[in-house]
């Protein structure tokens with residue numbers, strides 16, 4: 837199952853585990869207690885993708901959009917920290933074959 841397609845689907849929006857987590861959190865971020873009632877966007881984070889599409893509530897965590905972004909960034913950094921950089925990746929980062937030109941000048 838493709839993650840992006842699933843997250844944008846009605847199946848995810850009406851997922852009983854997702855709705856149960858939102859109800860259990862009472863519209864608050866589990867990390868910072870930001871409230872949906874005060875305008876914060878509350879999202880549901882997958883703590884695991886093991887049961888993607890048939891999640892249990894314990895697989896999910898209600899987070900405000902800021903905490904959700906921070907958690908995803910933390911997890912991504914930890915995941916990539918284990919990777920050994922390859923020479924070809926470094927070349928791509930420092931590819932100066934294309935000159936940096938400011939088109940407004």
Ligand SMILES: [Zn+2]
Pocket residue numbers: 865866867868869870899900901902903904
């Ligand atoms: Zn938060």
